[in-house]
Structures are given as structure tokens and as C-alpha cells.
Amino acid sequence: MSDIDFVGLLSFVPAILRVTTPILLAALGVLISDRAGVLNIGVEGMMLSGAFVGVVASAATGSAAAGLIGAIIVGGLLGAVLAGAVHILKADLILSGIALNIAAAAGTTLLLFLMTGDKGMSGSLASQVLPKVTIPVIADIPLLGTLLSGHHILTYVAFLAVPGVGIFLTRTPLGLRLRAVGESPESAAIAGINVVRVQVMALIVSGAFVGTGGAFLSMGYVSWFSQDMSAGRGFIALAAEVMGHGSASGTMFASLLLGAAEAIAVALQGRGLPSELMQTVPYIVPVIALVVYARRRQRLLARA
Amino acid sequence: MIRSALASFVITAVLLVVVVGIVLVPIAMQMPDPLAVLDMFVLGPFRNPRHTGNIIEMATPGMMCGLAVAIMLRAGMFNLGVEGAFFLGGLATVATVLLVPLPGWAMAPVGLAVGAVVGSSVCAVPGLLRARYDASELVSSLMLNFAALFIGLFIVNYFLRDPTAGAMVSYKIPNDARLPRLVAGTRIHLGTIIAVAGCLLGTVYLFMTRAGFESRIVGLNPAFAAHLGLPIRWILLRSQLIGGLIAAGAGGIEMLGLYQRFSWQGLPGNGWTGVVVAILARDNPILLIPAALFLSYLQVGGDLISRNFDVPSEAVGLIQALVLLVVTSSAIMRNPRLLRFITGRKAAANKTSGPKVAEGSAA
Amino acid sequence: MTNAPLVAFAGISKTYGNGTLALDDVSFSIAGGVIHAICGENGAGKSTLMKILFGLEQPSSGAVLLDGKAVAITSPRVAAGQGIGMVHQHFSLVPSLSVTENIVLGQEPRRGAFIDRAAARQRVVDLAQRYNLLVDPDAVVRTLSVAAQQKVEILKALSRDVRVLILDEPTAVLTPPETDELFERLRDLRAAGLTILFISHKLREVRALASHVTVLRAGRLVGDAPLDAIEDDAIARLVMGQAERPKLKRGGRVSGAATVTLADVSLAARDAADRLHDLDLAIHAGEILGVAGVDGSGQRGLVSVLTGRIQPSAGAIAYDGHSIAGLGTAALRQRGLAHLPADRFHDGGSKRMSLVENAIAGAHRLAAFSSGPFLKRRAMEARTVQMIERYNVRAPGPKAPLAALSGGNAQKLIAAREFATEPRFLIADQPTRGIDVAAAAFLHERLSELAEKGCAVLLITADLDELLALSDRIVVLYAGRIVARMENGPDLTPERLGPSMLGLESAA
Amino acid sequence: ADKPKKVIFLVNGTLGDKSYFDLGAAGIQAIKAKYGDAVETKILEMGNDQTKWQPAFEDVSEQDWDLIFACTYEISDIIAEVAPNHPDKTYAVIDAVVPYSQGNLGNVYAVSFKQNEGSYLAGILAAGLLKDGTIPADQGTSIGFLGGMDIPGINDFLAGYIEGAQSVNPDIKVAISYAGTFDDAAKGKELALAQYRSGTAIGFNVAGQTGLGQLAAAKEVGKWALGVNSDQEAIFRDTDPAMADWVASSMVKKVDVSMLRAYDLYVEGKLPVGQVEAIGLAEDSVGLVETGNMAKLASPELKQKIAAAKAGIIDGSIKVTSGFNLDTDKLNALRDSVRP
Ligand SMILES: Nc1ncnc2c1ncn2[C@@H]1O[C@H](COP(=O)(O)OP(=O)(O)OP(=O)(O)O)[C@@H](O)[C@H]1O
Ligand SMILES: Nc1ncnc2c1ncn2[C@@H]1O[C@H](COP(=O)(O)OP(=O)(O)OP(=O)(O)O)[C@@H](O)[C@H]1O
Ligand SMILES: [Mg+2]
């Protein structure tokens, strides 16, 4: 096979970026929640809801932007709901997240059925998609063009959000407070910070990111919503965030790793190897990466 | 301690009935006979022994997976491999029964033992990686669940598949290997007794043995464990091995108890139920029994109304989600006055909320 | 301003959720512009009262009056708004944040949407200089020694615009010169019009600093007087409800063979405060060897290598002449090691476990407490009850969680556990930090008793009175080296130890 | 009039699969539409927890339903267990076979679809479009197959598809991918893109929701796709015509029609219970959509070739291998023979 050459590898880049985009957006959302001490387990449900509302809102308004805004809003709303469960009902954070996931799966299907008479997909809704972006000059440069230009707009959003979230967490007052609240709520309260408010805000922002990731699925990857279309990406995003060790760039690299593993598994299909074994690749690669990383960290610690 | 946990359990149960009523009433109102719907949901499961049996059958894997989760959580490990262990345990049990020539009486015990050992790897490997390299068990177990799924499907496809069955399923599990049914007219099987016994043994293990005591020390405060010189890595690994064996054994029991063939094509979800059951029971093995039964009861009630009335199955899902929320909403539940009312004594109000973290060095 | 006092407590009572009556109808007032001390033994209710003033707890009844007006202080924000600042002894710093970040947290200087990092850093540098509490503004708090964290804590309180400053045992981890520095600054602050509430177990400090003292015992107000109207003995009697602290003075009893020897032990650690260089030391059976030194001079590293947590990077350690290379904590404990750790809740026990479990943990594999794989819960409980009685631990019962005990009582229980194994070698690391006089005296007696029975005791403490009262010999650690060795005797005073502790003079 | 007949359809999963279950639901609607008040219908989703299927079957069998529908092979064992205890009830299982050899299933009617026959035509279409240059060679030289999982029900499509393509071009290459999921349209798109990228000119999706991702990929790269089960061009014709334009045709499987037919027969008392009916091209139960894009795209010669193959299959002169009877080794051999 000749696609191991450089250009062949380069043609992989768009695939990796595509696969990574929804994972990264959701993982950034998880990151913000986690740093605030309220790990967002409802990420799967928020993603699904974002995908759903993106389609419905864009079909209703005829505007893709409205769809995206709808997805962001519903993500934020669900974040607020989760925050309410945790802070008003004082419910268990993890179970509330699981509950949200169950409710979102059932709720989107039910609403889809009420709107279209179909439980499976929104094919009958004339929803819009968000555009791809061609960067004028760069697009024409041979290698760089493939690398940097022609991706989906939310792919750019996701990767540009990485430094954004990083700077937010480390350089802004709110980011600092958020980290303090996440690590040591008592200390933050003593410093005069309203812990509940910070956590509510973090979950709302988290939900907005995750909702955007959902919009990428239904308004970028494909142009419709289908039942359970998040297909476990929320959990992958959780894993990416944990692997990223709490930093935005770490989360990005972990997401890229998971995305690349998935893209490799896709490319390995049809080579005559049992498909089931190929499908384990995206799950085994991260575990190996995790171990390699952990060993390296151990060795560094040991040397110091 | 068990008593106060039981108190919040009772409050939860009462509350749930109220909440489910609130959700259900509007749905019921749309039906010609609203009272019948409510009646079916609340009492239906007990009218027919078969349905009561369904509760118990369904609670069996819930108890065991809950036990596996609880034992690992008590050692401070958030290992989600229970789901994959359950799946792989079921598969390996069936594979043993089908592929290894065994006398009939030995099929179930040998199959379950092999299944438990093989399946436990999904929990044990993350445990090992955590103990050895300090790699997050949450991530690796989450990932290995899916790896176990696909490896399992590969095994079914290449080694166990019955080509005459039409679907991707194994050959039939021989009758000799099936677990005996205990109550005529229901599918309640020996596994239920194993699960209940497991929960009791789990209590003994955690609170009455040295090993359980040590794992709780590690779970609550690893720095304290290190101060005492406890072999922390081994204790971590051990609790995840035990959890894995239980979860995988549960998968085998489920297969030999209720299935005719190995027919899972995806992760069956019992591991997640186990997480819910364990959190519900506050990691207290004895309370796993009522917790699992209660969740199953709600399920069966929901199934019954959707079978008998035009209630969409998604509505049942929504009810479930709400139930989960209420079950853990300690705002009402941990109200000290209510607790005192139930226990009839002064109860300590513990003010934990949010995820549990070890008190010493946070993870 | 009329003559209404700045702060007044009017009939404050506080019952915690678990039923503990921490404060019982406490009323007194604090005049503006003074340093006002609050004394009382462990669990007397001092911290509770201060938490009420700072908005961390709400009184069950009674009111707090500021300038004569009742104010509902519902949160630390409200307190801050009223100009009340507090120095907490524990957990009010965020470990992973830098010193600067911790100090500006909640009132960050901004430039646009961002934190003005230069301004923030400058604020800390200025503050540190003004109060002469030197800390590295860029250091991550987690890596700092307890003493350095204490300084950050104080700076943080001072960085707020306060008119009332609460200091809850601020000196427990400071060296005498540092304490003196702090007191200078506090006097300056008072001169500048600040009102200071000062909690301490050390009468000497109270006497040196404050002009008024209030004494609490078991939640009740038992004394409230200007300091020039009350004798030390009287205060002590009020605090303890009995006689004054027994003065022990040991010294010079180097008896038996060396139980533990260190030969050229070095430790290369990431944290400079943990490093050790060429330590040569022998701890003999029957002696108490005191280790003096500014916090962060290598004490933590020394404890780590002696307890088998970390293997030294060079040199050899032997117990009874046998090398312990490669042995872990468990093996060493079997060879007779016991260790009273500096941080009682972090290493010494589990807050959520019962007293029984905390008291027996570690010994639970002994035949007395287990048969086969099972624990003998009844035997465990019986032994715990004994310990509680013998060590005079004030506790609701053996099944209560450790968290329900006040600091001093928790420490007694942990000491009871460590001493119960009849150790041959004991490391007592800050055994009485933050503990009231009576409890401290009790623990001191137990330590001497152990030494008399032939145990080799290594005493690490920042409290020089304690060091001098208990030690037979003293070594001084500075920057990971032993810079002085001396026999204890009547002529050894804190003043003589000071210079070598600060690395100014080597008497080795 | 008589009291209405009661018909229930038990879904061993959930609706929305864009496959058997949705088609079955359409069949129930067709029955209701045709018989109106003379029939009472219900669809019950039993969910994905397999342990709940048998209790649901038992409950429903105890109620007063006259005809109980179900579909897929996954449910065969359970019907075989429950049906004998309820001889007064009639069961119709679509797209599956029950073990009649056990002798007590006289009240069960089974229909098995010869989807391999329809797929054979799809194979001819795909390979034919390439061979006659309708799809220019620079679009790619191989054809594709995107399966949901590597399972018999999917491989039955594959076997027919390969054989049909080979009948046009014995050296045809088929890129084969399995997604491992039926829910993940994004993954389906990614797999399809990978196929298109490596030289596939036209692909066939048999993967439920996942498979629809192939259409999005086809639109993106401007290559052709073949739909399955229902007319996928029609699904998107109104809402996304640009995508619909790339659906060359669809291999339809008329589960709904066969359900209606079963009910017709049942009402007439002619339902052949106790046996399995294998239906395919001859019964017009599977086939290619020949309207829409197909009508414009395929050359008259190709259309003729397809018609001829159809006739051949119906008269038995062409035998299409069934994916159900292939063991794993034979299946691998078949797949290896067309690997690009
Ligand atoms: N949050 C709490 N919940 C329950 N009881 C508490 C709580 N905080 C303090 N107590 C109890 O209230 C009493 C007074 O405690 P407080 O902290 O005020 O004592 P203190 O005088 O500060 O003691 P110390 O000298 O040890 O710091 C003690 O018996 C303590 O156990
Ligand atoms: N939630 C609680 N339940 C029961 N007892 C508690 C609780 N929180 C604290 N305590 C007990 O009350 C005592 C006083 O609490 P506090 O937080 O004042 O600690 P402290 O040791 O007094 O520290 P400091 O004097 O430096 O403030 C502690 O020793 C602790 O054991
Ligand atoms: Mg205190």
C-alpha cells in the first residue's frame, strides 16, 4: 500500500481533526467543570441535546447560526440544571450526570418523534449545516494548505478555544477563582468567593462547550440528528480530560491522540483483519499512551 | 451507621413514590383509566408472581455489580471496568461451557470460575496499571470496557458462533450448565442466592476482616495507610481483583441463569446499573440488596405500564432519570430532623455533597 | 464614635449539628485598637467563636455587635466587608496555586479582563517587605514548609483592608526569631489602629503581646481581665481549672547502646526543604534526642528515611546495628518503630473512621485483634476504651469518628496508638503542636516514660520550651546538615539555640 | 361487525433504527391504514435489555392479542420458547426463522427475506456503473460496502453484493468496513470517507443510522452511494437535495409490505403458520429502487442486465449465496477474494 508516504499521511490530518473536534469541544467543557470541582458526567446527554437542538433550531429559523446558538444555549441550560441538582437538591454529582444522560436520550427521541413522527432521525427537517472555512492564501500552499485550511468552522473554534480556555483558567480572575473553588472550596469561601456561583457558572460554560460539540455532529459531520448519535463520545471526552491532567493543552493533546487512534482504526478497516480487533485500537492506544505517560512521570519524579 | 443509612433509604423510598406519582399522574390522566395506570405501576409488579420474579431476576446482577463497585470504591478506586468485566465474564463462562468437555455437574461451577477469572481482567488490568504506574484507573477501565466488548465479539464471531442461528449468537448453552430455577412460574435462579450471599459476605469482608479494614483505610486516607506501612499497591490491586471477580462472576451467572445463548452485541449496561446501585446504597453491601430490588421494582413497574397502556417507553426513561435525581437529593433526605424521626435518636448530620474524595491527599 | 466597644459578643451559644455545645452563653467585648488574647484548652470553643465572628459559623443564639450594632455575619464576604480578617491555622490556602495567587485570590488586580500579574506580584513583594515576612511570591504553596505557609496565611489576611484581625494560633510553627518579628509587626499594626484578636496556648506570648485576656473553658467564659491585673498562674488556673504546667527538665542521660545509627546519610530530594547532607547520628536506647531547626531544614527528609518511606541516596541507616536498606515502613514498624506524625489528620489517622479503627489500625494483624482473616471487633473496642481512659481522650464514645474530636484529643488518641506498641524507637514529630498545656504535659510525661523504659526517642519540635524540657541531647539541623550538637543542661536556653538554627554559627 | 382484531408488534430494541424495526412499524401503520376500525394495533418497544424480552412476550401472549408480530433472528429462541405455551395465539416473525424442527411451533409463521438477492442487483449496479464508464475511472476503481457489524444479517447483504458485482466484473474490488455500531452516523461518514479516499467510487451502506453517514460522505466528496432498506434518496430529496443527488439507488427490503401481506392472509385465514416463507425478488419483497437517480444514471444496457439477473434469480438459473450459511472461514475467503 502506497498511502504510507508523506502525502498519504497528510491526507490523514483532516480525518484526525474531524474526529477530534467533537471530542475536544466536549473535553474542554469537562475540563472547565472539573477544575471547578463539579465534574460534568452529563456530557453525553448534553452533547446529544446540543446535536438535537442545533438541528431543530436551524430548521425552524433557516439559519445555521441560530442552530449553533440553540445548541450552545441548551448545553448551558442543562449545565444549569445539573448545577441546580447538585446545589439545590444537593443530589449526588455523578448520579445527577447519569440521570441527565438518561433523560437526554429519552427526551430527544421523544421530542423528535413528536416533531417528525420518526424516532430515528430528523431527515424530514430542513436543517442547516455550519460551513467549512477556506483560509485564502494558505489554502494554496501545498502542504500547509491541507494542514491548516478547509476545515469545518467548529474545528477552528475547538482548537482556538484551547488557548482561550488555557488563558481563561490561568490568567483571568474568574479562572483563578474557579481553580481555587475546584481544589479547595473552603479556602475559596474564606477568601470571599461565592463557591456556589462559581460552580454554577462553570457548569453552564461547560454545557455550552459540550453543546457546541453536539452541534458539530448534527451540523458538521452530518446534516441531521439521529437517535443516540453522540455514540459514547461524551465518555471519550471525559477520558481525554482526565488524560490531559487538568490543562487545556494537555486535554487537546489527549483528544488528538484519541482522535488519531480512531482515525487509524478507520483506515485499518478492510485490510483483511477481523474488524472487531481493529475496533479495539481506539481504546487500547489511549491506555498504552496513559501508561507510557505515567511511567515517564514516575521516572521523572524518581530522578528528582 | 447502617441504621442511619437505612433511615435515609426509607425516606428516599417514600419520596420516590411521591415523585413517580407526580410524573406518572399527568401521563395516567391521558389514559382512559388513570387509576389503573397508577395501580399497575405501583402494585402491578406484585400481582403476578412472574412479575415479582422479574424484579428479583433483574436485581440479581444489580446487587453483584453494585457489590463490585462498592468494594472498589471503598478502596478509593473509581474503576468503571465492572461493565466490561460483566460482559467478558458472561462470554468466558459460556465459552468454557461450550468449548471445554466437562461432565454436566461441573459445567456451571467450572464455567463460572473461568468466567470470573477471565472477566476480572477488565477490572484488574486498570488496577494493575494504577498500582504499578499510577495511571488513572477511571480512564483505562472506561477504555478497556470497549476493548473487552470488541474482543468478545471477535471471540463469538470466530469461535462460538452458531451458523444456523441466523444472528450473531453462540451455540446454545447446554441445559446441564444452566443454573437451577428456584421458584416455579418465575425465572428466579440460584444466582439470586449467590448474589444475596455475596452482599452479606461483602459486609463481612469490608467491616469484619483485616483485608477489608485495610482497603477502607487506603480508600479513606492513603497517607494514613502509608504511615502505617500498609502495602498500598497490593491492597489497591486486591480490591480491584475482588471487584472484577464479582462483576465477571455476575456476568456468568446472568448468562447461565437467564440466557439460552451468548447473544450480547453491545455492553449490556449492568455495570452502570451497578454504579447507580452502589451510590444508592452508599457503598454499604447490605443496603445493595434493597437498593437493587428497588431499582428493579421501578423498572418492572415502568415496563408493565408501557406493556399495558400507551405509555411511550421514553417516558419510562424520563421517570427513571428523575428517580435517580431524587434518590440522591440529600437536601430533603439528609434533613437531620427527618433522620431523627426515622431512627428515633439523634443522628449525626454528615454534610457531604459532591463526589467523594479521599480525605487525605486528594487524587 | 461613642464608647461602644468595637466588637461585642452578646450571649453567644453554639450547638453543632452533632449536638456538641461548643459555646454556652458567651458575652464579652473587645475594645478598638488593642491586642486581645483569647485562651483556653483544646476544645474550649475559641475557634468556634472566631469562626462566628468571621462568618464561617452561625451562632445558635446570641448576637455579634460591631460598634454597638448587631450585625448578621453570614459569610466571610460579609466579614470582609466589615473589615474583619482572619488567619486560620489550617486549610485556607489552595495548595496548587502560587503564593501570589493565594494572596490576591478574591481581589485580584486587573488589567482589562486579565489578572495584572505584575501588579499582583508587586503587591505581595511590598506586603512581605512591609511586614518582614519573607516568602517567595512565585512558589507554589504545596511545596512550602508549614512555617512558610503560615506566613502566607498571615500576609493574606493583612493584604485585606482590615480593622479587626483574628489570629488563631499563628505562632505554633514559627521559630522564636520569626515569632519576635511577627510580634513587632503586630505591635506596629496595633499602633496603626488595628484591633487584633490573638489565640494562643502560650502564656509567654500572650503576656508579651496582649493587653487583655479572655479565657474560655468548655464553651463558657471563665475569665476576662486586663493582663496587668492578672497573674500568669491565675490565667493558667482558669485555662486548665487546675495547677500550672509541670516543668520537666531532662538532660545528659545517654544510656544504652545506639538503637538507631545514621552514617553519612544523604537524601537528594526535589524539594530543597527535604534534602539531607552527610548526616551522622546515633539515637540511644533510653534517651530523648531533640532535633532543633527552623521548619524546612530537613526534618521531613529525616523522618522519611528513618521511617522507610524513602531510601537515602547515600549512606547507611541501621537499627540495632542491622542495615535497614530496602526495608519499608511495615518492616520497620515490626522492628519496633513508632511514629507520631506532624500532621495528625493527614498521616496520623482517618477522620471518617471511628476511634476504634483509628486506635487499632496497624496493630490489627496482631493475634490480640484478629483471628484468621477476621477482626476481633470486641477486643478492638475494649482496647480503645482503655486507651481513651488512660490517655484521657475527651470523646463522645469509641465509635465516634475521629473528626468529632478536637485537635488535642485526636492527637492524644494517635499517641496512644503509637505508644501502645511499646516501641524501641519513636519519632515524635511536633507532638504537641496546637495542643493545650494540660494535654501537652500529659504527652510529655508519656514520652519521658517511654524513654525510661529504654525506648530511643527522636523528638522533632519547633517549640523550644518543649525541646529543652524533654531532650537529653540536642542536634540542630540547618539546610539539611547537622550544624550543632549539644548536651542539654540547665544552662541551655532558647537564646543559645537561636543562632545555629538560623545558620549563623556552627557549634558542631 | 365483528369485534376488531388485535395486532401487536413487539420490537426487541427501540424504534428509530432505520431498519427492521422502523419498517415493521410502517407495516403496522399500513395495516391500520388499510383495515381502519376493524383492527386495533400497538407497537411495544421492549428495549435493549435482552432479559426483558421473554417477560414481555409472556405478558403479551397472556393478553387478548390475536396476532403477535416480531422481527429479527435475535428473537427466534424466545418465540420458540413462549409460543408453544399459547397455542391459541398466532405469531408472525419477520426476517427470521424459528426452529420448526422442535415440532411445537404450529402457531408461528416466519418470513425470511432473501436480501442477498436484492443485494446481488445492487452489486450489478455498482460494478456496472464503473465498468461502462458511467462513473469515470478517475472517481475510483473499486466499490464499497459499509456494514454495521460483522454479523450474519449484514453479511447476507454482502454475499449477494459481491456476487452480483463479480457477475459484471470478475476482478472487481470491494472495500469492506464494519462500523461496530448502528447508531453513529459520524463514524459511518468517517469510514465512508476513508473508502472513497482510497479509490472507492460507489459504496453500499448496510448499517442503520451509521450507514446514513455514508450519504454525507458521498455528498462531501462527490461520489456515489447506495442506500438500503428504504429509498434513501427519497428520505433526503426534500430536505437535502444535494445529498439525495448522490444516492444512485437503494436496495429496498419490504418488511412493511410483507407484514401487511401476512395480516391479509391472516384475516383470510390463509396464513401459512408452522412454516417459513422465504421471500425475495420473486415476491417483489426485495429489490432495487429504479426511479429517481437510478432512472437517469444507469444506461439502458445496465438496466437490462439488472432485469435479466432478476429474471434469472426468480427462475432459479442464478443462485445467490446466502450470508447466513457461511461459516467464518468461507466468509473470510469471500472477502479476501475482492480485497483491494
Ligand atoms: N464543625 C463542628 N462540628 C461539630 N463539633 C465541632 C465542630 N467544630 C468544633 N466542634 C466542637 O466544638 C467544641 C469547640 O471547638 P473549638 O474548635 O471551638 O475549640 P478550640 O477552643 O478552638 O480548641 P483548640 O484549642 O483545639 O483549637 C469542641 O468540642 C469541638 O469538638
Ligand atoms: N464536621 C465536624 N464534625 C465534628 N467535629 C469537627 C468537625 N469539624 C471540626 N471538628 C472538630 O472540632 C475541632 C475544632 O475544629 P477547628 O476547625 O477549629 O480545628 P482546630 O484544630 O481547632 O484548628 P485551629 O485551632 O487551628 O482553627 C477540630 O479539632 C475537629 O476535630
Ligand atoms: Mg481552635
Ligand SMILES: [Mg+2]
Ligand atoms: Mg486549634
